[in-house]
Amino acid sequence: MSGAFWSPGLGQLEPYTPGEQPDSGTCIKLNTNENPYPPSPRALALLTSGDFANALRRYPDPESCQLRTAIAHRYGLKPAQVFVGNGSDEVLALSFYSFFRRPEPLLFADITYSFYPVYCQLFGITNRAAPLKEDFTIEVRDFAGRAGGVIIPNPNAPTGCYLSLENIEALLQLQPNRVVIIDEAYIDFGGESAISLINRYPNLLVIHTLSKSYALAGLRLGFAMGQEPLIQGLLRAKNSFNPYPIDAIAQQVATAAIGDKAWHADNCGKVIATRKRSERALQALGFTVIPSRANFILAKPPAPGAEALYLALRKRDILVRYFDQPRIRDYLRISIGTDVEMDQLIGNCKEILASQS
Numbered sequence: 001m002s003g004a005f006w007s008p009g010l011g012q013l014e015p016y017t018p019g020e021q022p023d024s025g026t027c028i029k030l031n032t033n034e035n036p037y038p039p040s041p042r043a044l045a046l047l048t049s050g051d052f053a054n055a056l057r058r059y060p061d062p063e064s065c066q067l068r069t070a071i072a073h074r075y076g077l078k079p080a081q082v083f084v085g086n087g088s089d090e091v092l093a094l095s096f097y098s099f100f101r102r103p104e105p106l107l108f109a110d111i112t113y114s115f116y117p118v119y120c121q122l123f124g125i126t127n128r129a130a131p132l133k134e135d136f137t138i139e140v141r142d143f144a145g146r147a148g149g150v151i152i153p154n155p156n157a158p159t160g161c162y163l164s165l166e167n168i169e170a171l172l173q174l175q176p177n178r179v180v181i182i183d184e185a186y187i188d189f190g191g192e193s194a195i196s197l198i199n200r201y202p203n204l205l206v207i208h209t210l211s212k213s214y215a216l217a218g219l220r221l222g223f224a225m226g227q228e229p230l231i232q233g234l235l236r237a238k239n240s241f242n243p244y245p246i247d248a249i250a251q252q253v254a255t256a257a258i259g260d261k262a263w264h265a266d267n268c269g270k271v272i273a274t275r276k277r278s279e280r281a282l283q284a285l286g287f288t289v290i291p292s293r294a295n296f297i298l299a300k301p302p303a304p305g306a307e308a309l310y311l312a313l314r315k316r317d318i319l320v321r322y323f324d325q326p327r328i329r330d331y332l333r334i335s336i337g338t339d340v341e342m343d344q345l346i347g348n349c350k351e352i353l354a355s356q357s
């Protein structure tokens with residue numbers, strides 16, 4: 001493609017490639033860690049009965065006050081300790097811009113959310129990847145030394161491995177002068193959040209999303225929590241880039257969803273139960289399963305191997321994620337669907353493995 005009109009550097013960017021989003025509603029979609037259940041009925045009811053005439057005519061609240069207050073209330077913080085963005089991807093981008101453009105390298109694990117290196121390229125941030133241990137867990141000591149900041153997903157993506165709060169605290173203490181971001185996109189599926197550390201660590205930023213445990217990936221709503229100076233930094237960047245990132249409808253729907261604690265707890269419970277059942281079923285088929293605390297499982301299938309199984313499942317309209325990258329090339333990442341969807345996945349894996357052995 002010709003980039004004659006592009007600014008210098010754009011041609012060298014290697015953009016993030018999200019998992020496939022097929023048009024057909026008929027496939028079993030276990031490739032982008034969406035929630036298989038509909039969102040809170042309170043959020044859905046707003047969409048059918050809400051009066052948005054004035055809300056749509058006007059610009060939305062640039063500060064998203066009502067939503068930030070609901071999030072603060074839900075997590076025991078002050079509204080001034082909450083920042084909201086158009087999906088946590090946008091919150092991450094603004095965080096990289098605001099905190100990590102430094103002479104020292106940003107530290108992250110060698111297997112991690114693949115958007116992090118892309119933001120580094122976009123903003124010219126140098127980085128160093130610390131290798132995960134053989135079992136894919138994090139070696140906290142590797143995050144010591146000269147650094148422009150640290151970012152880790154907890155649980156990690158795409159491994160599902162969980163880092164304890166003591167380890168997170170050790171990490172924060174290793175880098176007291178740099179921002180440490182804990183990307184908790186998947187924390188609600190069985191981990192303990194680092195939100196409880198916010199009031200003790202001025203360098204901690206915790207990022208959440210409504211895309212996974214709230215079943216609202218289509219709404220595009222993510223949020224960061226931290227002490228006020230960090231949130232002020234993010235607001236400054238946002239207001240210099242896009243002052244109205246959260247549309248009026250999303251602000252109201254997200255506020256309703258955040259308030260529905262009972263729905264959220266029930267949903268997470270269902271996904272966790274299905275994950276545990278699916279882990280056992282995959283092991284029974286001969287998969288090596290990495291213990292997961294997320295709404296997905298990273299698992300190594302027996303022969304004919306990950307790529308062949310991914311392609312065979314795809315032919316049968318079942319989408320899982322295959323990563324053609326070092327260390328996890330032999331694995332598939334399988335998002336947790338409904339029990340029925342997981343039974344179909346397991347049944348099809350069984351047939352494919354039997355036919356190819």
Ligand code: PMP
Pocket residue numbers: 086087088089090113153157183185208209210211217221222
């Ligand atoms: N962080 C991690 C670790 C993720 O896996 C994802 C989803 N791909 C995101 C952030 C972004 O989620 P969203 O933009 O939908 O909030």
